[in-house]
Amino acid sequence: MTVQDTTAPDAALGLAGIPHTGEAVTADGHLTEPQAEDFHHAQSAPPDPRWYKSAVFYEVLVRAFNDSDGNGTGDLRGLADKLDYLQWLGIDCLWLPPFYASPLRDGGYDISDFRAVLPEFGTVDDFVYLLDQAHKRGIRVITDLVLNHTSDAHPWFQESRQHPDGPYGDYYVWSDTDDRYADARIIFVDTETSNWTYDPVRGQFYWHRFFSHQPDLNYENPEVQDAMLDVLRFWLDIGIDGFRLDAVPYLFEEEGTNCENLPRTHGFLKRCRKVVDDEFPGRVLLAEANQWPADVVEYFGDAGAGGDECHMAFHFPLMPRIFMAVRRESRFPISEILAQTPSIPSGAQWGIFLRNHDELTLEMVTDEERDYMYAEYAKDPRMKANIGIRRRLAPLLDNDRNQQELFTALLLSLPGSPVLYYGDEIGMGDNIWLGDRDAVRTPMQWSPDRNAGFSRCDPGRLYLPTIADPVYGFQAVNVESQMNNTSSLLHWTRRMLQVRTEHPAFGLGDFTELGSSNPSVLAYLRKHDNDVVICVNNLSRFPQPVELHLSEHDGCVPVELTGGVRFPAIGELPYLLTLPGHGFYWFQITRPHEEGEPQ
Amino acid sequence: MSTRPLDAVESLADDLRTWLPAQRWFAAKGREITSVRVERAAPVTDGDPALVHALVLADGERYQLLFGIRAEVPEHLRPAVVGRLDDAYVYEAAQDPDLVAGLLDLLAAGSDAGGLDWRPEPGVALTTGLRARPIGVEQSNSSIVFGEHYILKLYRRPAPGPNRDVDLHRALVRAGSAQVAEPVATVTMAEDAGGTTLGFAQRFLGDAVEGWATATASVRDLLAEADLHAGEVGGDFAGEAERLGAAVARVHVDLATALGTRTVGPAGIAAELVGMHRRLDAVLDDVPGLRADEPALRSAFDAMADLPGMAVQHVHGDLHLGQVLRTAAGWVLIDFEGEPAAAPAERLLPRSPLRDVAGMLRSFDYAALHLLAGEEPDHQRLTRAAEWADRNRAAFCAGYASVGDDPLANPVLLRAFELDKAVYEVGYEHRNRPDWVPIPLAAIRRTPANR
Structure with a gap:
C-alpha cells in the first residue's frame, strides 16, 4: 500500500514505520500482529515467587518523570536514566500506567494497539531496555493492562465495524437494539447517557461500560479470550513482571444482572492466572476493583488454593480513612475498615496507597457505607474539598512534615504492599489550576535548573508546566537539594524503606490491633515468625500518653527501629508511652537473650 | 496454709x-x-x-x-x-494477676469452689489458660481481664435477689442486640434464698474506648482553635454522637420488645415527681446558691403533672459517656446495674427511656465544659464549648429519633429529667468538686423555661 487507505484497519493508529497490529492483513482477513520474538528480551529479575508480598511499589508516569530527547515529554529512556535514583531510594517495583499506543482520549487507558508503545514514549525496544536496566538493579516493573475494552481506533474495532462477517466481526458486543443489559449502571454519568452507541459504519449498536470511544471486548467469543491471553504472553515473554488489570469487574455481560463481578469474569481471570503460573511463574496480577474489601477478596480467587485469580488487589477504602482518622484524631475510621477487611488467601496481598494519579471515588460501596462516608465528609467542608479532588500528599497535609511522616509510617506499616506516588517522597506540590487530572501529573522535580531538570526543552514546550509556586516550586522542592540534606523528607523516606526491608513482619506478618483507652492512638502488632513489630501512631496533633497491654511479652525489650534505642522492658503492668503530636514509634519486640547483651 | x-x-x-x-x-x-x-x-x-x-x-x-x-x-x-x-x-x-488467673478455670469448669457456683453461660465454651490483668478504674466494682477475651466484674457490694446487670444483658443478647458485650459466665451464691450474684463475666472488647475519652478528644480539638465552629474542625464528634443516639435507641427498643413496656398514669407521674422534689429539697439545704432557681425548677418539674401518661420500660438507668464504649463495630452500652444512688429494689422498677436520654445529654454538657472548669470564664471558649454541646446533643437526639421515638417530641419530660439530673449534679459537685458546680448550674439557668 503506497497511498494511506483510510479504511485500512491501522489507519487510525499513526504508527507507520513502527511494528504494529494490522500492518498487514492475511488472505483470510486476519491482522498481522507484532510477536515477542521480534524484539530483544530483558534479563529476568532475581527469582522470588513471593516478592510482591513485601515489595514497595512506586507509581511513576512515564510522561512525567524524565525527558531523554528534549521534546518536553518524559519517555522510557528518560525513566531508565533515573533508575539509579530509584534503586538508591529503595523501591522494589515500578508501576507504570499505560504506555501503549493510544489516541489519549482517556489518559492512555484507551489502547489502540496492545503491542506497540506510544511513539512519544519510545518503542518496544526502549521498553525492553528499561526492563533490562531495572532488573539489573533488582527493580521489577509492572504496567496497566485494560482487559475490558479497547480504543475505537484499535484495528480490531476497525475490522469489526467494517467486516461483520470477518474474523473480528464478533470481537465486540454488537446489537441491533440499545435495550439489552438494562440493569447495568452507567459509570461516567457526566459524559455518557447510555452504555450503547450506534455505529453508522456497521449499522449496529456497540456496548461500552466506559466512554463511547472505548468499545467493550466481547468475552463470550473464545477468540477474544485467546487474543487477550496472547497480549499477556507478549509482554511477559519480553520480561515484564506483571500487570495491574484495569476495570476487571466488567468483562462479561449477562441479562438480568448489573453485569459486574459475574462468575464468568472470575472464570477468565482464573485462566489469566493459569497462564502466569504455568508459563511465567513469579509474575503478578494486580486487580483494580474499586469496591469494598469484602467484595474485592473475590478477585483473589479460591482461598483453599492460596488464591487462583489475582495475586494482589488495591485496598481502596483504607486511604480516605487514614485522612479521616487523622482529621478526627480518632483511630476508629481506620480500625473499622480493617476490622471489616476479611482475611485473604495465603498467596495474596493488598496494595495500599495514600495518593495516586486518580481521585477517590465512592461509587462502589453499599448505601449505608456511602452514607457514612458522605456524612463524615460533608460535616467537614475543608476535608471534602481536599479529598474529593486530585491533590498530592504534601498539600493535603498543609505541607506539615510531621503529618507527612506519620502518613508515610502508616502506609509502610499497615497490612499490604505500599504504593508510593512519584514526587511524594520529596513532598512535591500540585497545580490545581490545571485540569483536574493534571494537577498531580506535573514534571518530576529533579533540580533547581530549567524545567526542574526534567527536560532540556523550551519551558513552553513542556507537556505540563512545572510547579513554580514559592512553597512547592522546583526551586524549593527538588531531588538534588534533598539528596544533599540528610534531614530531608527524601532521606527520611529512604531510611524508612530500609527499615521496612529489614523486617519481614511488615510485608508478611499478621496484623493485630492493640486496643488502648486513648482513642487518638492507633497501635498494632505485626508478627512474622520471630519478627514481632509494634507500631504506635498518634493521630492527634497534641502529645498523647498511651498505655498498651503487652503483658504477653513480659520481659521483652522494645527496640526502636529507626535508631536502635532500647526502651524499658515490658512488665506485667500496662506499658506507658508518650508520643508527640502526630508522632509514631516502630518497635521490634526482642527477647532479652536475643540481644546477647552484656549484663 | x-x-x-x-x-x-x-x-x-x-x-x-x-x-x-x-x-x-x-x-x-x-x-x-x-x-x-x-x-x-x-x-x-x-x-x-x-x-x-x-x-x-x-x-x-x-x-x-x-x-x-x-x-x-x-x-x-x-x-x-x-x-x-x-x-x-x-x-x-484482685491485685495478684497470677492468683486470680485461676478464676477463669473455675468459671470454665463450672466449679463449686468455695461453696459458690462458678458457671459459664449456656452454650459458652470458655478459652482457658489466659493471663489475668486486674483493672481498677471503676468506682463500685473490681474487674479482671483475661487475655484479651473476657472481663470478670466482681460486685463489691453484692445484694441478694435478681441482678439487673446480668438479667438485662441476657435479655438484650437473646434479642440479638449488638450494642452490649456478650455475657459468658456468672459467679453466684446459692445458699441465699433467691441467690446473690457475686461476679459477672462478659466478652472483653479489647478495641474499645470509653465514650468520654472520644468525646473529650473532640472538645480538646475544638478548644485548640480560637476561630472555628464545632462543625468546622476536623475533630467534629457529631457523626459519632448521632450513631451513639441510634445505638441507645436500639437498646431501648430491644429492651421494650424483650421485657415489655407500659404506660403509667397521673398517679405514677405524681410518684415520680415526689422523688424529684425531694431530691431538690436535699440539694437546696446543702447549696443555698441554688435557691434562686428553685421556683423555675419546681415549675419545670410540675409541668409533668399535666401529662396524660408516661411510657416506662427497663432502661439503662445510669447512662452517660462513661457507660458507652466505641468499638470498631460501633457503640456498646455497659454496666446495666442501674442508678447507683437508688436502693436495689428501686433500681428494678421500669422507668422512662427519656431518663437515659437526659443522662446522656447532661454528659455531653459535661464533656464540653470540663476543660474550662476552674478557669477564669472566657467568653470565646465558653461559646465554642456551648456550640459543641448543642451540636452533639442535637446529633444524639437525631440519631435516637432515627430508630426510636423522637426525644424532642416530649420536651416537658425531657426538660424535667435533665433538670432533675442537673440538680443531683449540683449536690454532688458541691460535695466533691466545687470547681465544677458551675457546669450543672449553668445548665439549669440555660434551660428554656428559665429564659
Whole structure:
C-alpha cells in the first residue's frame, strides 16, 4: 500500500514505520500482529515467587518523570536514566500506567494497539531496555493492562465495524437494539447517557461500560479470550513482571444482572492466572476493583488454593480513612475498615496507597457505607474539598512534615504492599489550576535548573508546566537539594524503606490491633515468625500518653527501629508511652537473650 | 496454709476497719467503721498462695472480698497487704494477676469452689489458660481481664435477689442486640434464698474506648482553635454522637420488645415527681446558691403533672459517656446495674427511656465544659464549648429519633429529667468538686423555661 487507505484497519493508529497490529492483513482477513520474538528480551529479575508480598511499589508516569530527547515529554529512556535514583531510594517495583499506543482520549487507558508503545514514549525496544536496566538493579516493573475494552481506533474495532462477517466481526458486543443489559449502571454519568452507541459504519449498536470511544471486548467469543491471553504472553515473554488489570469487574455481560463481578469474569481471570503460573511463574496480577474489601477478596480467587485469580488487589477504602482518622484524631475510621477487611488467601496481598494519579471515588460501596462516608465528609467542608479532588500528599497535609511522616509510617506499616506516588517522597506540590487530572501529573522535580531538570526543552514546550509556586516550586522542592540534606523528607523516606526491608513482619506478618483507652492512638502488632513489630501512631496533633497491654511479652525489650534505642522492658503492668503530636514509634519486640547483651 | 479461712479473716477484723475505708469502692467514705463482722469465708483454691472468698459486714454494709494468703509477699504485692497471720500474710487477691488467673478455670469448669457456683453461660465454651490483668478504674466494682477475651466484674457490694446487670444483658443478647458485650459466665451464691450474684463475666472488647475519652478528644480539638465552629474542625464528634443516639435507641427498643413496656398514669407521674422534689429539697439545704432557681425548677418539674401518661420500660438507668464504649463495630452500652444512688429494689422498677436520654445529654454538657472548669470564664471558649454541646446533643437526639421515638417530641419530660439530673449534679459537685458546680448550674439557668 503506497497511498494511506483510510479504511485500512491501522489507519487510525499513526504508527507507520513502527511494528504494529494490522500492518498487514492475511488472505483470510486476519491482522498481522507484532510477536515477542521480534524484539530483544530483558534479563529476568532475581527469582522470588513471593516478592510482591513485601515489595514497595512506586507509581511513576512515564510522561512525567524524565525527558531523554528534549521534546518536553518524559519517555522510557528518560525513566531508565533515573533508575539509579530509584534503586538508591529503595523501591522494589515500578508501576507504570499505560504506555501503549493510544489516541489519549482517556489518559492512555484507551489502547489502540496492545503491542506497540506510544511513539512519544519510545518503542518496544526502549521498553525492553528499561526492563533490562531495572532488573539489573533488582527493580521489577509492572504496567496497566485494560482487559475490558479497547480504543475505537484499535484495528480490531476497525475490522469489526467494517467486516461483520470477518474474523473480528464478533470481537465486540454488537446489537441491533440499545435495550439489552438494562440493569447495568452507567459509570461516567457526566459524559455518557447510555452504555450503547450506534455505529453508522456497521449499522449496529456497540456496548461500552466506559466512554463511547472505548468499545467493550466481547468475552463470550473464545477468540477474544485467546487474543487477550496472547497480549499477556507478549509482554511477559519480553520480561515484564506483571500487570495491574484495569476495570476487571466488567468483562462479561449477562441479562438480568448489573453485569459486574459475574462468575464468568472470575472464570477468565482464573485462566489469566493459569497462564502466569504455568508459563511465567513469579509474575503478578494486580486487580483494580474499586469496591469494598469484602467484595474485592473475590478477585483473589479460591482461598483453599492460596488464591487462583489475582495475586494482589488495591485496598481502596483504607486511604480516605487514614485522612479521616487523622482529621478526627480518632483511630476508629481506620480500625473499622480493617476490622471489616476479611482475611485473604495465603498467596495474596493488598496494595495500599495514600495518593495516586486518580481521585477517590465512592461509587462502589453499599448505601449505608456511602452514607457514612458522605456524612463524615460533608460535616467537614475543608476535608471534602481536599479529598474529593486530585491533590498530592504534601498539600493535603498543609505541607506539615510531621503529618507527612506519620502518613508515610502508616502506609509502610499497615497490612499490604505500599504504593508510593512519584514526587511524594520529596513532598512535591500540585497545580490545581490545571485540569483536574493534571494537577498531580506535573514534571518530576529533579533540580533547581530549567524545567526542574526534567527536560532540556523550551519551558513552553513542556507537556505540563512545572510547579513554580514559592512553597512547592522546583526551586524549593527538588531531588538534588534533598539528596544533599540528610534531614530531608527524601532521606527520611529512604531510611524508612530500609527499615521496612529489614523486617519481614511488615510485608508478611499478621496484623493485630492493640486496643488502648486513648482513642487518638492507633497501635498494632505485626508478627512474622520471630519478627514481632509494634507500631504506635498518634493521630492527634497534641502529645498523647498511651498505655498498651503487652503483658504477653513480659520481659521483652522494645527496640526502636529507626535508631536502635532500647526502651524499658515490658512488665506485667500496662506499658506507658508518650508520643508527640502526630508522632509514631516502630518497635521490634526482642527477647532479652536475643540481644546477647552484656549484663 | 493451715489456718481456717473464717478464723483467718476474722482475726483481721481490726485491720479491715482501717483498710476498707481506703478502698475506692468503699461506699461510706469519710466515715469511721465501728464494727466489722465476717459473714462467710471459704477457700477457693488451696496452696501457697491460697485464695479465700469472703463476705464481710462493715457496720451492716455487705462487701465482697477476695484474699490471697501466702508465706512471703513479693515486692510488687506489698501495697496489697491487708494484715498478717502467725505464719502468713493476707493481701488483696484482685491485685495478684497470677492468683486470680485461676478464676477463669473455675468459671470454665463450672466449679463449686468455695461453696459458690462458678458457671459459664449456656452454650459458652470458655478459652482457658489466659493471663489475668486486674483493672481498677471503676468506682463500685473490681474487674479482671483475661487475655484479651473476657472481663470478670466482681460486685463489691453484692445484694441478694435478681441482678439487673446480668438479667438485662441476657435479655438484650437473646434479642440479638449488638450494642452490649456478650455475657459468658456468672459467679453466684446459692445458699441465699433467691441467690446473690457475686461476679459477672462478659466478652472483653479489647478495641474499645470509653465514650468520654472520644468525646473529650473532640472538645480538646475544638478548644485548640480560637476561630472555628464545632462543625468546622476536623475533630467534629457529631457523626459519632448521632450513631451513639441510634445505638441507645436500639437498646431501648430491644429492651421494650424483650421485657415489655407500659404506660403509667397521673398517679405514677405524681410518684415520680415526689422523688424529684425531694431530691431538690436535699440539694437546696446543702447549696443555698441554688435557691434562686428553685421556683423555675419546681415549675419545670410540675409541668409533668399535666401529662396524660408516661411510657416506662427497663432502661439503662445510669447512662452517660462513661457507660458507652466505641468499638470498631460501633457503640456498646455497659454496666446495666442501674442508678447507683437508688436502693436495689428501686433500681428494678421500669422507668422512662427519656431518663437515659437526659443522662446522656447532661454528659455531653459535661464533656464540653470540663476543660474550662476552674478557669477564669472566657467568653470565646465558653461559646465554642456551648456550640459543641448543642451540636452533639442535637446529633444524639437525631440519631435516637432515627430508630426510636423522637426525644424532642416530649420536651416537658425531657426538660424535667435533665433538670432533675442537673440538680443531683449540683449536690454532688458541691460535695466533691466545687470547681465544677458551675457546669450543672449553668445548665439549669440555660434551660428554656428559665429564659
